Amino acid sequence: MLPKAPAMAMVLLLVTALLVPVTWPRPEQTVCTTDLVQARAVAGLANFSAWLRRNNATGFIGEIGWPADRDAHRWTGVAEAWYDAADAVGLPVTAWAAGTWPANYPMAVYRPVAHGMDVDVAGPQAKVVERHGSAAGYLRGVNLAAGSFATSEVNGGFGSANPGRYGHDYTYETPQSYEFLAGRGVRLVRLAVNWERLQPVPFGPLSSAEVTRVRAALDHAGAAGLLVVLDLHGYGDFALGGGQHRQTLLRLGSPGLPTTALADFWRRMAPAADSPAVIGLGLLNEPTRLAADGRAGARLWERAAQQSVDAIRATGDRRALLVSGYVPMGPPSWGLMHPRAWVQDPLHRVAYESHAYFDHDGSGHYWRTYDDELRDVTWPRPALCQQLTPMNRQVLQW
Structure with a gap:
């Protein structure tokens, strides 16, 4: 039975809201900080937001993380200032990370009690994440990385013929974990999956068990x-085969793993991930291990990203697509390798993805003390107050 005219109009309005990027005019805002490490972090976000505005593009912070051990209260101050800036810009953000982390992992926002499988404990970082939750115009949440991150850490011969044992080397979160996260105000999760597990051979069929x-x-x-x-939580390399001495590591853009291999993966995976819960597809987590380096690597990645976008759109998929930058891809360095937005999407539903860590090299290792980090902020010396340029459109929506 067809809905009556007013109801039909409402249906069309809702569908349009989901498929058309939302735009809204927002004035610049000023965010002030109290020390130079905070200022460096906020200045980096100001650089990213200015690039987005210059290119009439929209963005996404796929990872942000800080430690809860040494100098925890000072890093928390940086995170508060950074999230204030992200609020001003209107950026969707997923913090690193929730999941089945060990008790001594210092960057777990949410984790299980002891050796349990259900995520049911909030770490110190959760207070900041929850204070800066989803709002009108942008979504906030956390990463869930257990589906990709574990195997290579515990299984030295990892590869497509040795993908690890599900439930032992890797897992996905339990239903109770998702319910716990929702109860804490999380609205968006960035769910990590692994290329070799889902497609054991480039250009081959997907693994039905992993799908x-x-x-x-x-x-x-x-x-x-x-x-x-x-x-797709990878770096541009593909471990073909398995076992300590039989693994062949292919790099995206090489003869064994041409850029069209990534497009082929997404041509198959996008229809397989047709759940109504999925509002965006992240093409590749951090494309840093490619067949070329430097500016040649950046151009290679631009070509690979465009091919993947084209392949996904050819399936009829209309969801948002998240495109990371080539290294360096942190907010402070964004634009060095990609002066201009490069993806052509007929639906205009691409968001450029950056990852934000506050240590001097943006690695997220946090090897230095906070005082050492302060001494390292010399040139360029960021201003304590920064002008933030809000995004003028959004593709990741409620």
Whole structure:
């Protein structure tokens, strides 16, 4: 039965809101900080937001993380200032990270009690994340990385023929974990998946077993009322084969792994991830291990990203697409390798993805003390107050 005219108009309005990027005029805002490490972090975000505005583009911070051990209260101060700036810009953000982390992992926003599987404990970082939650115009949440991050850390021969044992070397979060996150105010999760597990051979079929696991995770997220960015959590290399002496490492852009291989993966994976919970597809987490370096690597990545966008759109998929930058891809350095936005999308639903860590090299290792970091902020010396340029459109929506 067709809805009556007023109801039909409402349906069309809702569909349009989901498919058309939202635009709104917002004035510049000033965010002030209290020390130079805070100022450096906010200045980096100001650089990223200015690039977005110059290019009439929209952005996404796929990772932001800081430690809760040494100098924790000072790093928390940086995070508060940074999130104030992200609020001013209107950026969607997923913090690093929630999941089945060990008790001594200093950057776990949420984790299980002891050796349990259900995420049910908030770490110190959660206070900041929850104070700066989703609002009108932007979504906020956390990363869930257990589906990708674990195996290579515990299984030295990892590869497509040795993908690790599900439930031992890697896992996906339980339904109770998603419910816990939703209860804490999380609205968006960036769910990490692994290329070699999903497609053991480049240009080959997807693994039905792994697709089933990913779809179950998406169903759990949707049942809890969460939205998902599906993140291909890799770096541009592909471990073909397995075992300590039989692994062949291919790099994107090489003869064994041409850039069209990534497009082929997404041509297959986008329809397989057709869950209503998924509002965005992250093409590749951090494209840093490519067949070329420097500016040649950046051009290679631009070509690979465009091919993947074209392949996804050819399937009829209309969801937002998240495109990372080539290294350096942190907010302070954004634009060095990509002076201009490069992706052509007929739907104009691409967001450029950056990752924000506050240590001097943006690595997230936090090896130095906070005092050492302060001494390192010399040139250029950032102003304590920064002008933030809000985004003028948004593609990741409620």
